[in-house]
Amino acid sequence: MENVQKISKTILGRYKTEDDGYPKYRRRSPKNGGFTAKIRLQGRDELEIDNQWVVPYNPLLSKMFQAHINVEYCNSVKSIKYICKYVNKGSDMAVFQIVQNSEQNNRNDEILMYQMGRYINSNEAAWRIFSFPIHEREPAVQHLAVHLENGQRVYFTKDSARKIASEPPQNTTLTAFFQLCQTDPFAKTLLYVDVPIYYTWDKTRKIFQRRKQGMPEEGHPEIMKTNAIGRVYTVHPNNAECFYLRMLLHEIRGPTNFTDLRTIDGYICHTYREACQRLGLLENDNHWELTLQEATLTASAEQIRELFAIILTTCNPSNPKQLWDSFKRNMSDDILYQIRQANPELTIEFNDDIFNETLIRLEDKCLAINNQTLVEIGMPAPQRNTFSVLNYEITKEKATTSMNYLNTLLTTNHSSMIIKKKIYNVIMNRINNNTGGIIYLDAPGGTGKTFLINLILAEIRAENTSHWH
Incomplete structure (x- = not known):
């Protein structure tokens, strides 16, 4: 018995965690200094055991509760994956083969040779025998699309691309909501998320239709309602305009088009962000102003x-x-x-x-x-x-002082251009009419060729036109 306690002491607290999350205990063999002991099992001959035979345990807890107890520190989700895996595993699957006779062994008929079978345990079998519901969803949830104008998704293949381009795609739930608000006065009082309560979505015709079953709406006995929920798809804030469009759909009742969503008190905002700002849906930027001011x-x-x-x-x-x-x-x-x-x-x-x-x-x-x-x-x-x-x-060239200098230069030198006026007019007409061309000036030195060119360049620059060359 003393040797067994020594064996347990060599095991207790001497383990490390493997890559899979399970503990690996230190179990020394007799060759490496491990202990051995001889025990007698049910009247049989003595059996020699070593460290490999001892299950890890805590001596204090085992003595206190008179039971075998081992305590391990769980430092990884992998340590408990075995338990969690079986909780969520579901039904077992089996693949088996049915062989009728030896003559059909060579036939490659997958339907006859292999069948997929599902194991049903006793709990599920009893549940089905008593016809208890297997699954249910209450209340019904209708997903509602959200997208910018002309931003709905279009699915096409290489063969159908031309046809889809010539025939625009059908309505989404959002565009169908706009059309519904144009023709149905009651829909004008609803928010986008409230539509599934009173209307059903026809997937074939891509339209909303009034419900025929349910509870009558107070004040509108012809309108039926249920506890259905409308859920608008989530939009990430990085997709800014679509994010603010979604925010407006939860605030504005009965819009007939995208422009109505941007119209606040008769003013058509340039962006959906601006519309949200005017409705007070966004926080003010006072703290950012103070941050930048500091x-x-x-x-x-x-x-x-x-x-x-x-x-x-x-x-x-x-x-x-x-x-x-x-x-x-x-x-x-x-x-x-x-x-x-x-x-x-x-x-x-x-x-x-x-x-x-x-x-x-x-x-x-x-x-x-x-x-x-x-x-x-x-x-x-x-x-x-x-x-x-x-x-x-x-x-x-674009500076104000440079423009003043050029204007002064033109005023003082135009009077000195009497002889060169004809050449000046020809060149300026081509520049103003954007006709272009190549003009060659040939005259003796000192007759004013450079003066004329500088004056033309000064006038072009003073007018701040695009004729820089």
Whole structure:
């Protein structure tokens, strides 16, 4: 008995967890210092056992409760997967073969050779014998589609693509709801999610029809209702406009089209986000305004842009365009400073080109953080095909002081162009009429060829036209 206790002591608390989550106990063999003991089982000869024969147990708990008890620390879900697997396993499946005679063994008839059978235990058999319900769903749930205008899903194959393109797809539950509100006065009083209570969805004709069974609606005895539930499909907030459209469908009763959802107190909003803002469905941005206002006191323009990009991509402000209008000068300070340093002779102030450069840098940050463009977040889109505001030559040509200088140059030199007036008119007519062509001036030195060319270029630049070449 003493040896058996020694064996248990070598096992107790000496195990490690394997990759599958089950404990692996340390069981030393006699060759590695393990203990052995001889026991007698039911009057038989003595049997020599070693550590491998002892089941892990806790000596204190076993003595206290007079039972074999082992305590293990569960540190992985895999440790209890065996129990959980059988709880949710369901019915067992079996594949068996029926052989009628030796002559049919060579026949490759899968129907006769193999059959799929399902094992039904006693509980399920009794449940079915007594005709108890196997499954039920109460109340009925009607899924309702949500999509932007002309944004419903279209399924097609290579062969059916042309036909589907020529024949637009049928209604969804959303477009059918709009049509229902156009013809049914009672539907005009309902929200989108309330429609399945009073109407059934005809999958074949893709329309809503009034229920023929149920309880009469109070005040409308001709209308029947049930406890059905309408459930609008979930939309992720990253899909911004569709997300706000879904929000409006839970607030506006009886819309007849997508425009009605954006019409608030007679005003047609440009976006669904703006409509939600006017209805007060979104939180105000006071805390974001205070955050950016505090940042302007100590942070650089680059840091403010970084902070604003994080707010746009992760915090979902209700009116990001208003935040942009309030702090766009603070986010563009460094760009204005760089332009002034590169053009010390010009007077340059904030303008649309500088703000556009700021929007480009903001969008680059948003793409790096969350792979979203500014349009997807509700911000104005930057124009990336324009010139860079840091280009010295173009900035000089567009500067106000440069325009004043050119106008002064034209006023003082037009009077000196009496002899060259005919050549000037020919060239300017071609430029104004956009006819183009090649014009060659041949005259002795000192007759004013360079003067004439500089004067034409000055006039083109002063008009701020697109004829830069």
